Amino acid sequence: MSRLTLEGVTRRFGGLVAVDDVSFEVPTEGVTAVIGPNGAGKTTLFNLISGALPPSAGRIVFEGQDITGRPPAKIAAAGLVRTFQLVKLFEDLSVLDNVKVGCHLQGKAGLFAALLRPASARREEATVEARARDMLAFAGLSAFADEPASGLPYGRQRMLELARAMAAGPKLILLDEPAAGLNTEESAALARIIRRIADEGTSVLLIEHDMTLVMNTADRVVVVDFGRKIAQGTPAQVRANPAVIAAYLGTGKPAANDAATQEAAHG
Amino acid sequence: MADWSYIPQVLVSGLGIGCVYGLIGIGFCVIYNASGIVNFAQGAFVMLGGMITQVLFSRSGVPLPVAALIAIAAVAVLGVAIERVVVRPLWNRKATMFVMILATLAAQIVIERLTLIAVGDQPKTLPVFTDRPPLMIGSVAIGYQLIWIVGGSLAIVGLLAAFFSLTKTGKAMRACSINREAAALQGIPVSRMLALAFALSAALGAIAGILITPTQYTAFNVGVPFAISGFIAAIVGGFGRPFGAFLGGLLLGLLQALAIVGFGAGLKNVAALSVLLLFLFIRPSGILGAAK
Amino acid sequence: MTISPAITSPERRPPRLVGLLPWLFAVAVVGYAMVVGGYAATVVSFALIYAVFVTGLNLFMGFAAQVSFGQNAFAAIGGYGSAVLTATYGWSPLPAMVLGIAAALLAAAIVGFPALRLKGHYLAMGTLAIGLITYEITVEWQSVTQGYLGISGIPPFGIGPYEVTSDRGQLIMLALVVAACAFAAARIRRSRFGRALSAVAGSEEAATALGIDVSRYKLMAFLLSAGFAALAGSLFVHVVGYVSPEVFGLHMVIVTFTMLYVGGIGTVAGPLVGALIVSLLPETFRAFKDYQDLAYGAALILLLIYAPRGLASLFSPRGRS
Numbered sequence: 001m002s003r004l005t006l007e008g009v010t011r012r013f014g015g016l017v018a019v020d021d022v023s024f025e026v027p028t029e030g031v032t033a034v035i036g037p038n039g040a041g042k043t044t045l046f047n048l049i050s051g052a053l054p055p056s057a058g059r060i061v062f063e064g065q066d067i068t069g070r071p072p073a074k075i076a077a078a079g080l081v082r083t084f085q086l087v088k089l090f091e092d093l094s095v096l097d098n099v100k101v102g103c104h105l106q107g108k109a110g111l112f113a114a115l116l117r118p119a120s121a122r123r124e125e126a127t128v129e130a131r132a133r134d135m136l137a138f139a140g141l142s143a144f145a146d147e148p149a150s151g152l153p154y155g156r157q158r159m160l161e162l163a164r165a166m167a168a169g170p171k172l173i174l175l176d177e178p179a180a181g182l183n184t185e186e187s188a189a190l191a192r193i194i195r196r197i198a199d200e201g202t203s204v205l206l207i208e209h210d211m212t213l214v215m216n217t218a219d220r221v222v223v224v225d226f227g228r229k230i231a232q233g234t235p236a237q238v239r240a241n242p243a244v245i246a247a248y249l250g251t252g253k254p255a256a257n258d259a260a261t262q263e264a265a266h267g
Numbered sequence: 268m269a270d271w272s273y274i275p276q277v278l279v280s281g282l283g284i285g286c287v288y289g290l291i292g293i294g295f296c297v298i299y300n301a302s303g304i305v306n307f308a309q310g311a312f313v314m315l316g317g318m319i320t321q322v323l324f325s326r327s328g329v330p331l332p333v334a335a336l337i338a339i340a341a342v343a344v345l346g347v348a349i350e351r352v353v354v355r356p357l358w359n360r361k362a363t364m365f366v367m368i369l370a371t372l373a374a375q376i377v378i379e380r381l382t383l384i385a386v387g388d389q390p391k392t393l394p395v396f397t398d399r400p401p402l403m404i405g406s407v408a409i410g411y412q413l414i415w416i417v418g419g420s421l422a423i424v425g426l427l428a429a430f431f432s433l434t435k436t437g438k439a440m441r442a443c444s445i446n447r448e449a450a451a452l453q454g455i456p457v458s459r460m461l462a463l464a465f466a467l468s469a470a471l472g473a474i475a476g477i478l479i480t481p482t483q484y485t486a487f488n489v490g491v492p493f494a495i496s497g498f499i500a501a502i503v504g505g506f507g508r509p510f511g512a513f514l515g516g517l518l519l520g521l522l523q524a525l526a527i528v529g530f531g532a533g534l535k536n537v538a539a540l541s542v543l544l545l546f547l548f549i550r551p552s553g554i555l556g557a558a559k
Numbered sequence: 560m561t562i563s564p565a566i567t568s569p570e571r572r573p574p575r576l577v578g579l580l581p582w583l584f585a586v587a588v589v590g591y592a593m594v595v596g597g598y599a600a601t602v603v604s605f606a607l608i609y610a611v612f613v614t615g616l617n618l619f620m621g622f623a624a625q626v627s628f629g630q631n632a633f634a635a636i637g638g639y640g641s642a643v644l645t646a647t648y649g650w651s652p653l654p655a656m657v658l659g660i661a662a663a664l665l666a667a668a669i670v671g672f673p674a675l676r677l678k679g680h681y682l683a684m685g686t687l688a689i690g691l692i693t694y695e696i697t698v699e700w701q702s703v704t705q706g707y708l709g710i711s712g713i714p715p716f717g718i719g720p721y722e723v724t725s726d727r728g729q730l731i732m733l734a735l736v737v738a739a740c741a742f743a744a745a746r747i748r749r750s751r752f753g754r755a756l757s758a759v760a761g762s763e764e765a766a767t768a769l770g771i772d773v774s775r776y777k778l779m780a781f782l783l784s785a786g787f788a789a790l791a792g793s794l795f796v797h798v799v800g801y802v803s804p805e806v807f808g809l810h811m812v813i814v815t816f817t818m819l820y821v822g823g824i825g826t827v828a829g830p831l832v833g834a835l836i837v838s839l840l841p842e843t844f845r846a847f848k849d850y851q852d853l854a855y856g857a858a859l860i861l862l863l864i865y866a867p868r869g870l871a872s873l874f875s876p877r878g879r880s
Contacts, residue, residue, distance in 0.1 A: 050768065076770035084768075090761030092825065093754065100751075101758045105770040107751050111779060114750030115743055121750075128751070168769050305680035356864045365626045366863050368683045369816055372628075373859040376813050380853035491809065495691065498684055506680075533699040540688045540695070547685045548673040 003028045003172050003203040004049070004080070009058035011044055018044040020227040021058070026172065030219035031194060031204040035211075035238075037248060041227040042207045043085065046176050049205075050082040051075040063171060077105055079171035085180060085207075087157045091150040095141060095160055098149045099132040102167030106131065132167060139163035139193065155186040159193075166197065173197065175206040179213045191217045215239075223247065275407045277524045283413045283482065285520020286420035290475040291497025292504060292512030293427065294468035299507050300444030301464035302358070307371040308349055309497055310490030311378040312472025315342050317480035318382060318487075319473075321391045331396065339473045346469025349374055350462050358461070375490060383487040390484035393477075416478045423474060424513055431509075440464065444507070472497075492536060496523075499543045505553030515553065581828035588835050589734050593727055600726035606838035607733040608794050612811075613818045613830035614740045615787020621825035622753060623780040624760030625675070626682050628812055629690035630788045635697055635807035636663040637789025642710045642796045643703055652716045656793040663789030664782055671781040675774065690812060697804040709803030716797040729798055736794065737831060740787065745827045756780055810852060817855045820862045823869025833869065 051072035113121035323334035397411035504511025526538035592603035640659025822833025
């Protein structure tokens with residue numbers, strides 16, 4: 001069964017076609033990765049799916065509902081939550097409070113609940129607190145709960161953003177280059193967490209440049225270049241696909257080994 | 268209801284005040300283009316232009332043209348001082364746009380209050396530059412001061428156009444407004460451009476203040492209303508377009524003159540501010556579309 | 560002014576003693592005024608009224624990191640609402656205040672909807688214009704506001720037959736109101752609602768991605784802030800017994816921003832501390848009345864440059880720099 005379906009999604013900026021007639025499906029299970037050279041239109045594609053940009057043409061269906069052109073907050077409320085390539089934490093809040101904001105969709109307390117604190121609001125707050133602490137434990141951040149978010153080292157900021165997004169209880173989580181700026185060790189820890197997220201039932205769609213991460217975590221890979229989908233399949237299939245190798249290395253070059261592919265992907 | 272037979276006369280006087288708003292609006296754009304800052308102390312320059320000229324002329328007996336030149340130079344120096352003392356430290360700290368606006372608004376208040384302490388709260392005026400009976404065109408009287416205002420403003424606009432398109436410094440300022448980082452890479456001293464923009468903008472404000480004072484009056488607190496009118500002119504013209512701002516000023520002057528006929532002088536500020544809100548809410552990019 | 564220490568700490572952990580200092584300072588100042596009475600009580604009363612206004616301003620500008628130079632408009636609507644209904648139409652103060660606040664909220668909803676879509680200098684100037692238009696209207700709509708003359712003979716606040724007329728009585732009433740406002744701000748800070756405001760302040764994009772309706776929360780914060788402003792305006796006219804347009808002019812904008820920055824933007828105690836300090840300091844230089852706004856302006860510039868988080872942030876239990 002498919003969680004997310006893209007049908008002929010296209011986005012133009014003036015004369016430039018950033019995303020050109022892209023169709024693919026994200027199944028309920030496992031991790032799907034979108035890869036492609038820099039400027040291939042991956043981030044634009046994410047912005048289209050998360051509602052930050054409306055597509056010029058095509059349809060995006062999430063859980064059987066057409067979400068094309070819906071405002072981003074509504075799309076998040078439907079269970080499709082994203083993270084950002086550049087970490088966007090709420091710097092004035094503590095690590096724990098950041099995750100509590102992630103629980104926003106789980107609660108409904110408003111202004112009057114804030115002021116009067118009826119029993120229902122206190123219960124809700126207790127649930128949120130417990131959930132947020134669970135998420136911190138999941139991301140290995142329990143020790144930092146009361147620190148200001150801005151004080152975390154970069155790698156942990158990335159983890160916090162992931163924990164915050166998971167607190168929203170998404171059915172599908174979009175990760176925009178989650179390994180960017182992480183060292184090898186942190187990247188490996190991230191791969192394990194992404195696998196766990198997928199194993200616990202949340203579909204994962206990620207954009208990534210780090211080929212090690214993609215090859216270790218992804219069940220399926222979609223390759224885009226110049227805004228078009230040029231290949232899709234398992235990591236092994238994609239790695240052997242001549243069109244993909246050409247896209248990464250330029251046409252006319254012989255097929256390259258893994259290391260070259262990886263290097264090109266970083267470049 | 269008002270007597271609409273004055274309309275041509277009213278429009279003529281609206282044209283004069285409109286030129287002044289236009290000059291102030293250009294002042295906003297010059298600083299905005301050089302730095303991305305909206306300088307809410309712009310009104311202080313206008314007030315001080317008229318005020319310094321008046322004090323030199325009537326207290327110290329300095330001839331009017333000399334007094335005016337000294338005032339323009341003094342206000343330009345003040346502009347640089349504000350840039351150095353208030354704007355530069357915040358700029359270096361990469362303060363938010365809001366903090367910058369608040370700081371320049373506070374600078375406006377400080378200058379206003381210093382002026383109040385120095386010269387008192389009595390309104391003052393200057394004699395008209397050419398003391399002759401107005402020209403009559405049909406039933407419309409055109410005062411010589413109006414000719415000074417319109418002629419002076421057009422001359423300034425012409426000089427500015429030449430400055431921006433012909434001189435090296437003017438071209439460098441334009442480059443900054445298009446892309447500051449790229450301009451810096453080309454070796455343009457961006458921070459000196461910022462000081463220059465404040466000097467130029469302050470001088471423009473001072474000229475506007477000197478031109479308008481003979482037809483009205485000046486007092487320590489006239490700055491804010493002028494600044495707001497200038498800002499409206501800049502918004503109507505599309506923020507960051509100096510010549511759009513001048514047109515915006517003319518339009519605002521004419522509209523305000525009509526509003527005075529229609530609703531009485533008391534509501535002219537309400538009318539101008541309503542034009543502002545209307546533009547902000549409906550077409551914030553102005554008539555010509557905002558720069559960038 | 561008895562506020563439980565737990566409130567000053569945004570986290571559920573034992574507050575450090577320094578977190579209490581701003582409240583102790585406030586209690587000491589109000590207590591002193593209560594004992595001395597007379598002129599000191601009047602000055603502190605004004606400071607407390609400003610504290611209500613600045614607490615509201617802080618919800619919008621500190622918690623949600625939005626910008627408004629025009630909240631004085633809502634103080635004017637609340638103040639004139641109270642003044643006209645009581646002095647001209649003989650209403651009693653409480654319903655007049657309620658109606659004044661309701662009118663301010665209505666006005667805030669009408670202008671807030673389009674204004675909050677603006678950004679940067681457009682938002683700054685748009686809100687400034689809203690304040691100035693309101694000022695012009697209070698000057699020009701003479702049949703209702705009596706223009707520059709102002710409205711006098713406004714009755715003191717009271718409920719039923721009991722009126723708060725003495726200096727000390729007013730001080731107690733205002734202290735209770737301020738305590739309630741600070742309490743509300745503290746509760747908002749630590750709630751789902753308050754966290755959503757902080758999220759909007761931190762990153763609108765990230766807040767949206769977590770399902771927060773950013774424009775709705777901005778509008779709510781704006782309305783809250785307008786409500787506090789209207790309450791302050793109404794309190795002012797009932798305490799002073801007189802209102803004129805100057806009360807709610809540009810002066811109010813500068814003074815309240817100075818208070819917000821002196822006390823510390825975004826903190827719970829900041830507005831009260833800032834209002835007290837900024838109101839009391841000029842009293843020590845009372846001979847130089849002309850210098851007051853000069854001092855406010857200069858102090859504001861210095862604060863923005865050298866202590867952008869305000870004085871109270873030095874005592875913040877969160878230890879934010």
